[in-house]
Amino acid sequence: MYKIEFKDFFTYSFSLDCVIFGFQNGKIHVLLIKRAMEPFKNKWAIPGDLVYPDEDLAAAANRILVELTNLSMVDLHQAETFGNPNRHPQGRVITSAYMALIRIADFKATPASWAEEVKWQAIDELQELAFDHNAIIQSTYELLKKKMRTEPICFDLLPERFTLNELQCLYEFVYTTTFDKANFRKKLKHIPLIKQTEKQANVKHRPAKLFSFDSQLFQSLITQSEYQFKL
Amino acid sequence: MYKIEFKDFFTYSFSLDCVIFGFQNGKIHVLLIKRAMEPFKNKWAIPGDLVYPDEDLAAAANRILVELTNLSMVDLHQAETFGNPNRHPQGRVITSAYMALIRIADFKATPASWAEEVKWQAIDELQELAFDHNAIIQSTYELLKKKMRTEPICFDLLPERFTLNELQCLYEFVYTTTFDKANFRKKLKHIPLIKQTEKQANVKHRPAKLFSFDSQLFQSLITQSEYQFKL
């Protein structure tokens, strides 16, 4: 047994992995990239890379996501940190997951740098991924599910204008249940959502009203009183 | 501008900081240690230290807490990760906060290793601490407040047998409001708590009934159905 010097502790590396969620065809999807580099070359993974020595974490997460997928202006939030000593084959690399919820149609993800391809993959149809990325996605998805109960983040996944049916489908997928249509709508009547007089068009049945979320009103509600979103 | 090599990224260090909460005299308290070592020698801080090269994070958090305060068998949970490049004066040290809620009376914290003293400090009376520890505590306390709404973690802070008044005081401190006594009790009637026939003794007024939380029942409820704790 020998003593470890202080400098011997500066032999770690630190990375960030971005779990980007979207909603498509009634299912939550995750953004994946195909690695063009060892280790795990040609395997699918979530976009992630090492942090620069003088870089702040939030800024690094954004930089990495842009470099690999050209997705910019995405609102990333920290999730769990993973530090199993064997999670990276080339050394001790600790990683923090950062997550974001985006409208797939409003962004255009394209591969760049050492990302060979990008794709949106349904969360319930994931193959085996590089590193411990399956575990990272799983843990981050659990966090998403928890947050959906108490924060109005569902609207980040839906189009600017959405039908109540779309909203209900999203919640039914995430909570893996079904809700009574009439009661689900009634609940929303009591929430600061603005009913759009505008209606759907080009549908082959009775058109639905379109709704949109008033995030300004929400912001003022939470700062003034202690309003608590719930659904 | 020169190219950064892969090996140049292995110059980081990684630490864990333990935010231990307790409840005392109607206030949430945090466990602090006095540093007997540079940097920030003689300053108060939360117990934390560097992770060993082959050590898992959860295990490291426990080891560090034991080494500095002799608190063992504490149930630590990961909170936020802090990585500002200037947060540590001697190099790039990224740190993850781990938090625990304990019954102060059931544990005996004593200083060890380079911890000179330990003390419980009320959360609303914190002085300036070492590193970014004030920010770490603040962020972790926010997490505690969120969790208290949806998880039965309040019982980790109260004695095994508690009065409904004690429980109410805890919630009133954390939420910084007051509740109607009668209604608060009525709410608890609908929750899996076991009413103890046992009563308080040695008090100079009508003795209160003592209650205790049935964590076994809670465990089976959340695994079987999708029960959601709420208070």
Place this chain on the structure above:
DNA sequence: CTAAATTATTGTCTTTGGTACAATAAGTGT
């Protein structure tokens, strides 16, 4: 032009849970 098909939306009734506030109970000390 009418009816069927499809999806959207509203209404009614019942039950549950929250809030305000008054009333009663069980101890101690004088």
Place this chain on the structure above:
DNA sequence: ACACTTATTGTACCAAAGACAATAATTTAG
């Protein structure tokens, strides 16, 4: 027996949740 203190229950009202029936607005087939 009485005041004092804290604990606990009761009553009346209202908002929101759940079950389920009814109605509305479109397109399309005939």
